[in-house]
Amino acid sequence: VEFVIPGHGKVCSKVELQKWLDYLEKAVILIRKMNTQGFSEKDIIKKLNELEYYPPKNEQHKELSLKRWYQVITGRS
Structure with a gap:
């Protein structure tokens, strides 16, 4: 396999x-x-924003993606 065709x-x-x-x-x-340690969603998202986002040219989707991942992983949707 040389290439991957993602869902989007x-x-x-x-x-x-x-x-x-x-x-x-x-x-x-x-x-x-951080969730296990009792941090708030706001604090967790703030810390996640410090990670280098991939793909780097897709920064506009970062905040929305991180919030959704938080909701899915913590079960808070």
Whole structure:
């Protein structure tokens, strides 16, 4: 496999997919850890914003994505 066709977004390479998965893994770990420690959604999103977003040219979707991931991971939708 040389390329991946995502459910949305552009066709990407395995390297690009791995970068996105690495970013997602960091975000999930951080959300779970901070949620367990009792941090608020606002504080968790603020900390998540410090992570380098991937893909970097898609920064406009960052806040919305992070809030949705928080809701899904914590069960607060």
